[in-house]
Amino acid sequence: MADTERVPTVIADDAHVIYKIYGSAGNQQSSPLSSFKKIVTRTKTANVREVHAVKGVTFVAYKGEAIGLIGSNGSGKSTLLRAVAGLLPVARGAIFAAGQPSLLGVNAALMNDLPGERNVELGCLAMGMSPTEVKSKKQGIIDFSGINERGDFSSLPMRTYSSGMAARLRFSISAAKQHDVLLIDEALATGDAKFRRRSEERVRELRANAGTVFLVSHSEQSIRDTCERSIWLESGLIRADGPTDDVMKEYEAYMRK
């Protein structure tokens, strides 16, 4: 398809994300007592450190694309995803997105002390579904997550779930809605092989319905199976952006060095 016919869903224009860490200055003491003294005496300190995690990233994502984000630990993948979701501000440049991008698992307001089925209801309501829609989708979401495969877990509090089970439920809730832009951070890697196949299938469906999917993963297989385009981030900068096969080759060569 020519670029002119394609509909952009996310545009990052020289986007920078900087974390500010307060009260972290090198060897200065920051005990609760010293912090309290500073408040009482109104002492001003330049006790802020910055981590420049994304350093001027530019790309355009289109409707119907699934884009893998790859790169070594700490290269800025999750930070970029959170910035696209609007959860982190950009310090310079801009990120424009169609609709409300949903970061899988974060947008769903899950509570550990509530049963899985109640969390399904709350998560769906938080994503903007009507109570009638929630009612009709609830069982399907629980079935898709597979949390009841070994007993009636959906009626137990989420704190009794393994991390894989919780991740599966989060994925199922988020994937129940057709998102304009769906952002997935490592979620596919947490489930077992059977669930991974099911979730990859669902990602393909979401794309087929003209959404855009971003997937952060260290699993080369997940990226290859799901995304035809990949963006390789290193130290907060884009090293390559293009067909997954080409980008993977470059990335693998870099990792072998």
Ligand SMILES: Nc1ncnc2c1ncn2[C@@H]1O[C@H](COP(=O)(O)OP(=O)(O)OP(=O)(O)O)[C@@H](O)[C@H]1O
């Ligand atoms: N909440 C935070 N406060 C300060 N610095 C942070 C925070 N989160 C991440 N960073 C820093 O930002 C940089 C990018 O981190 P990020 O988590 O985006 O990388 P990543 O590519 O997703 O890594 P990984 O593959 O290990 O998950 C790192 O240097 C990290 O230390």
